Amino acid sequence: MSFPWAENYAPKHPLTRYLDEKLPLPRLIYNAVGAGYPVPRNLNYFWNFGVLSGVALVIQIITGIVLAMHYHADAGGAFNSVESIMRDVNAGWFLRYAHATGASMFFIVLYTHIFRGLYYGSYKPPREVVWLLGVVIFLLTMATAFMGYVLPWGQMSFWGAQVITGFFSAIPVVGEGIRVWLLGGYAPDAAALNRFFSLHYLLPFVIFGVIILHIWALHIPGSNNPTGVEVKGPADTVPFHPYYTAKDGFGLGVFLIVFAAIMFFIPNYLGHPDNYIPANPLSTPAHIVPEWYFLPFYAILKSFTANFLWIPAKLWGVLAMFGSILLHFFLPWLDRSPVRSANYRPLYKKFFWLLVVDVIVLGYCGGAHPSNTIVIVSQICTMYYFAHFLLILPLVSMIERPLPLPNSISESVLHGEAQESAPYGVATPVAAPAE
Missing domain, CATH: 1.10.287 (Helix Hairpins)
Incomplete structure (x- = not known):
């Protein structure tokens, strides 16, 4: 979907004009998240969660890079290195709790984002590629989170790796080979820790790259909206900036307040206490x-x-x-x-x-x-x-x-989207979304 009514970008400041000619970053930002990107005017706060997932990923990458500087990926020292981060590294407790809490917050945001897409039909054409890339992001995030859960090398980390990778052995013929390849041996040990640590460090950057593709694919048809009606003209849209940057800013503030409340007051609430016990291959937890x-x-x-x-x-x-x-x-x-x-x-x-x-x-x-x-x-x-x-x-x-759809987004905004309560009928025909 193109936006012929979107104004062309024309830098006014000489420095911005020079940069735009040599390296068009100002034009890219203007068209991607600025006033050059028209957005349906009826988006609600559930559309904040795409931005929040990006913020959560950035928090994970930054805290993860610093934690990796102090982590020791070895079966004999992984648990102690995590305890050393908590006790000996300046602000190490903050970094580790921010990373652990950030993982949970990332999934809260991600699940909300997915269910919003299911409710409003954001997976339907012409946005099916956006949805498919989103599922890829979800799979990569789950793989990254699983490998990160193993790294503290506590009881639940070790036995979680043992049980989950053990399920691959159920696959006929190749299953046991896949399991040995994943672990680097026949049981979780130093080789598994090194592999999981390497992949856990690498995959967030892969996720970041797929998110760029996800946003790129989204900008071709434009955003979906609560009515599911396609944009029909300039009256249906507003510039992304300042309208939705302000709205996203408010959502980000609420997100960070909740994030801080969990991190400072109940950082271990979403974890498992057995992970504060060093991994012991000879002692199986009662409930994995x-x-x-x-x-x-x-x-x-x-x-x-x-x-x-x-x-x-x-x-x-x-x-x-x-x-x-x-x-x-x-x-x-x-x-x-x-x-x-x-x-x-x-x-x-x-x-x-x-x-x-x-x-x-x-x-x-x-x-x-x-x-x-x-x-x-x-x-x-x-x-x-x-x-x-x-x-x-x-x-x-x-x-x-x-139920009857509104004729346009602007009509739903001006007259309300409350046609949900209208009786069934064919007085107003249901228009199929534009492809």
Whole structure:
């Protein structure tokens, strides 16, 4: 989508003009995040979370680089080096808590960003490439977080690495080879620590590069909006700066307040106390769990308890765990409804909130002791999770009768988007989003 009404950039200051001629960074900034980038005028605060995820990543990279200067990636010294950072390095406690809290905040922002995309249909054409790149970012972030969780080399770090990498051995023929290749041996040790540390240091920069592609892909069709109606003219947009830079600034302030509150007052609340015990290969913790942001997928993994056909339960669990993420790559083609926003899809909205509850329950089950009741609840929630995307979503897109859409974004702003409560009917035809 082009914006012919966007004013051309013309630097006024001689220095800016010279720089723009030789290295057009001012023009790039102006067109990417400045007044040269028109944005739908009805974006709400859920659109702040894209910027917040970028800020969270920058915090992780900066604190991670400094922590890497003091970390010792060896099975005999990793735990002690982390304790030394906390006690002996100037502001080391601050850096480590900022990095650990930042990981949780990053996933809070990321999950909110994903569910916002699901609710408002941001995965639909012409933004499917934006969505696919977002799923790649999510996968890379999960890999980075898992490797970072191993580095403190506490009890939960060691046994988490042992259990999670052990699931690769369920893959026929090549599984055990993949596991040995990942660990650099037959059990987590110095080789695994070195590999995980190297990749944990490298992947955030890869994520940063994919985010640039993500933003680049977004600027081609432009941002989605709460109505799902495409921009039809200059009346539908406002410049990104100063309107949304101010809005993002407010959201950033709230984010940093919450970040600081967790980091200074409850920095270990989202972690596990066993990780303050040095890793001991001869002592298995009573209950091995990953970090909280992996718990829904861990529950899916554990929900398979019986062999089916010729495939063992362990392999079914591994396939389901990875499949629960990979199916998001097919989401733009599974949902065939021409209407994007759930505000105008009453049936889809109900199933969306059911999915949110389902994921929360899966998260609880992933962290709970695996009793019979917990396993049954996990199995029910896992079945619904896959049914939501593979069965319910395509079916709803075929039978649902959406509510009338506004004719334009400006109309929804001036007259309100409250057509959600309008009765079903065909008085105003539902317009398909422009491709």
